[in-house]
Amino acid sequence: xxxxxxxxxxxxxxxxxxxxxxxxxxxxxxxxxxxxxxxxxxxxxxxxxxxxxxxxxxxxxxxxxxxxxxxxxxxxxxxxxxxxxxxxxxxxxxxxxxxxxxxxxxxxxxxxxxxxxxxxxxxxxxxxxxxxxxxxxxxxxxxxxxxxxxxxxxxxxxxxxxxxxxxxxxxxxxxxxxxxxxxxxxxxxxxxxxxxxxxxxxxxxxxxxxxxxxxxxxxxxxxxxxxxxxxxxxxxxxxxxxxxxxxxxxxxxxxxxxxxxxxxxxxxxxxxxxxxxxxxxxxxxxxxxxxxxxxxxxxxxxxxxxxxxxxxxxxxx
Numbered sequence: 001x002x003x004x005x006x007x008x009x010x011x012x013x014x015x016x017x018x019x020x021x022x023x024x025x026x027x028x029x030x031x032x033x034x035x036x037x038x039x040x041x042x043x044x045x046x047x048x049x050x051x052x053x054x055x056x057x058x059x060x061x062x063x064x065x066x067x068x069x070x071x072x073x074x075x076x077x078x079x080x081x082x083x084x085x086x087x088x089x090x091x092x093x094x095x096x097x098x099x100x101x102x103x104x105x106x107x108x109x110x111x112x113x114x115x116x117x118x119x120x121x122x123x124x125x126x127x128x129x130x131x132x133x134x135x136x137x138x139x140x141x142x143x144x145x146x147x148x149x150x151x152x153x154x155x156x157x158x159x160x161x162x163x164x165x166x167x168x169x170x171x172x173x174x175x176x177x178x179x180x181x182x183x184x185x186x187x188x189x190x191x192x193x194x195x196x197x198x199x200x201x202x203x204x205x206x207x208x209x210x211x212x213x214x215x216x217x218x219x220x221x222x223x224x225x226x227x228x229x230x231x232x233x234x235x236x237x238x239x240x241x242x243x244x245x246x247x248x249x250x251x252x253x254x255x256x257x258x259x260x261x262x263x264x265x266x267x268x269x270x271x272x273x274x275x276x277x278x279x280x281x282x283x284x285x286x287x288x289x290x291x292x293x294x295x296x297x298x299x300x301x302x303x304x305x306x307x308x309x310x311x312x313x314x315x316x317x
Contacts, residue, residue: 003044005078008071010037011049015068019057092287093122099135099147100127103202103226104244104271107303108148108296116291123284132201139276145285148292151270152201159277161289163296165268166243166307168209173236174256183261186213193238195229198222206241209266227252243269245305268307271296 013023014034024031042049049064060068079095096116100109105127113125128135128144135147136158154160170189172178178192186209194217196206203222210217220238223229229240234255241262250256273289275281281289298307 003041005075007037007041008075010034011041012068012071012075014038014050014058015060015064018059022057091122092120092284094282094284095124095126096284096288097126097128097143097145098288099138099144099149099274100129101135101147101149102129102131103197103199104148104304105129107244107246108271108301111302112148112292112295115295116288119291120284120287131199135274139274142276145282146273146275146288148271149274150201151272152205154274157277158274160272160274161293162270162272163292164271164298164301164307166245166271166301167262167268168206168241168243168266169245169262170239170260171230171233171242172239172258172260173234174258176236176239176258178239178260179258181260183263185263186210186215186217189217189239190215191218193220194218195221195223195232195238195240197226197229197240197242198224205267205269209241212266213264230257231255233257245301245307246303247305271301 009027010023010029010033013027013029014020017023017026020031020034020038023029023034038049045067047063047067048061049067050058051061052058098109098113100112109127109129113127117123117125128138128147130138132149132152135144135149136155138144139147139158151160151162170178170184178184196203196217196219207217221232223232226242226244231251231253232238233240234251234253234257242259245259273292275285295302300306
């Protein structure tokens with residue numbers, strides 16, 4: 001056998017990305033290195049793995065599709081060797097496949113992954129950023145070891161460990177007259193233009209807040225990307241509701257935002273760890289759970305304003 005695990009990893013990355021350029025960005029390896037690895041793998045196996053189309057990128061041949069399944073199995077078995085070794089010794093090493101919810105990943109993921117790697121140098125963190133439902137699916141398929149997400153719609157068969165509560169609040173432009181307020185109710189917002197974060201479960205959560213208050217929001221836009229919403233709010237297109245509270249006080253175009261406390265009692269979002277229940281955790285996963293429990297709380301969430309500071313702030317989202 002003259003092919004390497006690294007060549008298989010590069011092949012998997014290119015197959016999943018559908019492009020050598022995208023694969024290079026995802027795994028932070030140069031495009032020539034990925035191209036060379038794939039070419040060497042094709043020569044060694046004496047078969048074409050990809051159809052190379054300049055405009056459409058890469059698509060797997062029938063042989064490539066079969067090899068992809070086998071390559072993933074080989075890589076998983078190789079990773080299990082590290083897990084087995086760490087279980088048999090006092091060392092914690094191997095690859096942690098970590099999922100993170102896309103709405104708070106830009107704030108939470110960098111510090112969580114880097115601090116865990118610093119505590120356990122033998123560990124490699126392989127992050128996946130996705131919506132809640134996709135994370136659950138990948139956990140169920142054993143493609144992820146554990147995930148950071150919210151406690152919204154956690155099905156039977158999964159375990160959720162809460163870490164911090166994020167209450168909802170209102171966000172407006174710094175130049176909006178509402179910015180002078182310290183707090184505001186949903187009833188007072190009824191006539192104002194509302195920009196809804198249109199992601200699965202998040203959408204249902206925010207609309208449920210209005211329903212519980214007996215208020216019908218004046219929805220003028222439904223957008224799936226938070227940074228687009230922040231920029232539109234900063235430009236006074238409307239207001240929005242949010243839970244995550246980044247320390248950055250401006251939208252991407254430089255306009256500043258103001259956050260107002262939402263009057264009344266409202267269910268907070270809870271950030272926590274999700275994993276498949278009844279599954280025996282490895283020492284590495286248990287170490288990660290303990291690490292997150294020590295790092296994240298109501299008084300500190302990486303990259304965010306402290307959730308317990310439920311006061312008027314500028315620039316939270």
